[in-house]
Amino acid sequence: MRRGEVLPEGTHLRIGSIWLWCVCFGVASAADPPAGAQSAREALERLRLGNQAYVAAQFDPARNGAARRAELAGGQHPFATVLSCADSRVPPETIFNQGLGDLFVVRVAGAVAGQTVLGSIEYAAEHLHVPLVVVMGHSSCGAVKAAMETPPPAKPDPAGVNLERILSAIRPSLPRALSYGDQWANAVYASVEQNIGDVIRLSPVLAEMGEAGKVILVGAFYDLNSGKVHFSEPVVFRRRSEQVSGGRSSAPVSEAHR
Ligand SMILES: [Zn+2]
Helix, strand or coil, X not given: CCCCCCCCCCCEEEECCEEEECEECCXXXXXXXXXXXXXXXXXXXXXXXXXXXXXXXXXXXXXXCHHHHHHHCCCCCCCEEEXXXXXXXXXXXXXXXXXXXXXXXXXXXXXXXCHHHHHHHHHHHHHCCCCXXXXXXXXXXXXXXXXXXCCCCCCCCHHHXXXXXXXXXXXXHHHHCCCCCCHHHHHHHHHHHHXXXXXXXXXXXHHHHHHCCCCEEEEEEECCCCCXXXXXXXXXXXXXXXXXXXXXXXXXXXXXXX
């Protein structure tokens, strides 16, 4: 498989409530240690604990106080990047119980990975050395619903060109959604998978950092009712020498925390 071929049929697996990913990539070198892997795991654990605190209504106001603001005036060192939908009900800082300077947040309807979004994530990874990228969808996502219900325009419509750019980024994922159960939620899961695939496919910078273990990508789904965030396993980058034929990976994947 050539680099840049992301999430082909058969490499993303979801079975019932189990949300699995396995993405294959070639890499130039097998010698680079995953320098950011440990810090990424710690960052992910911090998000998990923060979400648990949010669900339990245990907030930390000090993270947004004057002292923290003064502490950050000279520079930022966020520990995770979150690409999230712009929906007013899913602010990452709140649902992960984080404060000023903790998260590098990029928000756009549907959490689609356009060029300016990718540039922002690349900046965080390359220049702020943020080791974890979370791509998060949510239940009852209006952008995904609109993509489900609105066919592509028969001819270009100047009045709708900007919104259509978002919908056209979501639509290709819809056929991959599970056909049973909650169709809307299934479509959101499929869109998150696609958004992650787009991040890797359209950003050589992030693909290379992922292959080198300097950045870890994780999918997430936020439940509006419970307040809980369910994470996927980290995207698996496999070295070229370990890949098997047919594009299907045999790398171990484990159950997501749903
Ligand atoms: Zn949304």
